[in-house]
Amino acid sequence: MIDPTALRPKIKKCLNALDATKPVVFGDHPLIERGVSQELYVEGLHGSERALVQVLADRIDFDEGGGTYLFSGNRGTGKTTELMRLAEMLRGFGCEVFYVDMAEYLNLTMAVEITDFLISMLGGLSEKVEQRFGDDPARTGFFERVWNFLQSEVKIDELGLEGGDDIKASLKMSLRENPTFKQKLQESTRGHVAKLMQESRQFVESTVEYIRQQSGDPAKKVVLLLDSVERLRGVGDSEDVGKVFKSVETIFSGHADKLRLSPLYLVCTVPPYLTALAGSLAALYSGGRIYMLPSVHVYENRPEDGKAPVPSPTGLNAMVEVVGRRFPEWSQFFTGEQLLRLAANSGGDLRDFFRMVGLSITEALYQTSLPLPDSVLNAAESALRNDMPLADDDRQKLSRVLNTHERPLESLDKLPDFARLIEGKYLLNYRNGVDWYDVHPLLRDSVARGG
Numbered sequence: 001m002i003d004p005t006a007l008r009p010k011i012k013k014c015l016n017a018l019d020a021t022k023p024v025v026f027g028d029h030p031l032i033e034r035g036v037s038q039e040l041y042v043e044g045l046h047g048s049e050r051a052l053v054q055v056l057a058d059r060i061d062f063d064e065g066g067g068t069y070l071f072s073g074n075r076g077t078g079k080t081t082e083l084m085r086l087a088e089m090l091r092g093f094g095c096e097v098f099y100v101d102m103a104e105y106l107n108l109t110m111a112v113e114i115t116d117f118l119i120s121m122l123g124g125l126s127e128k129v130e131q132r133f134g135d136d137p138a139r140t141g142f143f144e145r146v147w148n149f150l151q152s153e154v155k156i157d158e159l160g161l162e163g164g165d166d167i168k169a170s171l172k173m174s175l176r177e178n179p180t181f182k183q184k185l186q187e188s189t190r191g192h193v194a195k196l197m198q199e200s201r202q203f204v205e206s207t208v209e210y211i212r213q214q215s216g217d218p219a220k221k222v223v224l225l226l227d228s229v230e231r232l233r234g235v236g237d238s239e240d241v242g243k244v245f246k247s248v249e250t251i252f253s254g255h256a257d258k259l260r261l262s263p264l265y266l267v268c269t270v271p272p273y274l275t276a277l278a279g280s281l282a283a284l285y286s287g288g289r290i291y292m293l294p295s296v297h298v299y300e301n302r303p304e305d306g307k308a309p310v311p312s313p314t315g316l317n318a319m320v321e322v323v324g325r326r327f328p329e330w331s332q333f334f335t336g337e338q339l340l341r342l343a344a345n346s347g348g349d350l351r352d353f354f355r356m357v358g359l360s361i362t363e364a365l366y367q368t369s370l371p372l373p374d375s376v377l378n379a380a381e382s383a384l385r386n387d388m389p390l391a392d393d394d395r396q397k398l399s400r401v402l403n404t405h406e407r408p409l410e411s412l413d414k415l416p417d418f419a420r421l422i423e424g425k426y427l428l429n430y431r432n433g434v435d436w437y438d439v440h441p442l443l444r445d446s447v448a449r450g451g
Contacts, residue, residue, distance in 0.1 A: 294429050
């Protein structure tokens, strides 16, 4: 018989251990507070190739004078964990590394322009530098700089800035929480981009110099890791969604020069749908590539056209190990075959994998015996499948992916459609020597049979 009193704390432990918002952090000085210990990190999740972040860390170490690097991947692949790993590598090279989560500074559901993007990014850097080295009355923070800029260049009273006398807090809150303020700010600053860029470059130069003085190293490289930008997506009708996708394309394609802020080294996460522009986009950035983190290596190789991918025991077992390190008691609730099944049906998406494990294990209290019956796993998989409703035109696009394993992008005009399929996880990106795509495993049968 099941003892609910004994099971309840174990279920609670599992749900907290598999909280996907808690990435692995490395070293003695973690850049984020919500992380978990580096002992929980599993090597080789993304394949046997040299780690992507090692390639990126080497490039930053080799480059001189600053640089801007694009880092991407599907949601749920572990990007923030890999950014934390990158930070530890860069610290080993003697760099000073800062981490800014743009979700704290920018409304990620609205179209973005270069002005509010720069204000949010450098405002975040300004706060992180102050937190690390303390408040210096002799230095003007970037939010204060922006306030002075707005007072001199635009009609500040018409923007509707929220908050009290704390300008930094008011700007930060209004950018993130007040869509009207953000829209008015964008409209008011479009004719003043050159002046804002001048303020931005002066701030970056003085900040890097300040950090070097504080560290006692006149040649120290300063690196900013800018996270959550890949989460920029519209909500509501297709027109609004398309506007957000187009604005992101404009930021990184049309304004690439404005994101080069020497002597700062900037690593910026970008939505994976921008890889459709890889040929023209990568050439605009340091390293000449988009550093794309694929889904976990759950398949052996890119399959032949029309063939289903062959599961990789190494990758699937690595995903099971991720759960095992975070929640060693999993075998009380699942058989090994069941946990491998959930790993395979996540398509290598750690967030979905954790979610299905969590949905399943919460049903343990209502069973007559353990391990859990397969019907519980069926229900967890259905819950994810229901998050991906299939329209007829999407089904046709996905059917082509099953046959070709190429991105379903007829022209760049269709980029918003491709972006929506990527963001919704209908499509997952893999790399086994070459990049390729496949339909989410939970949708594959439905797409293949046409309904």
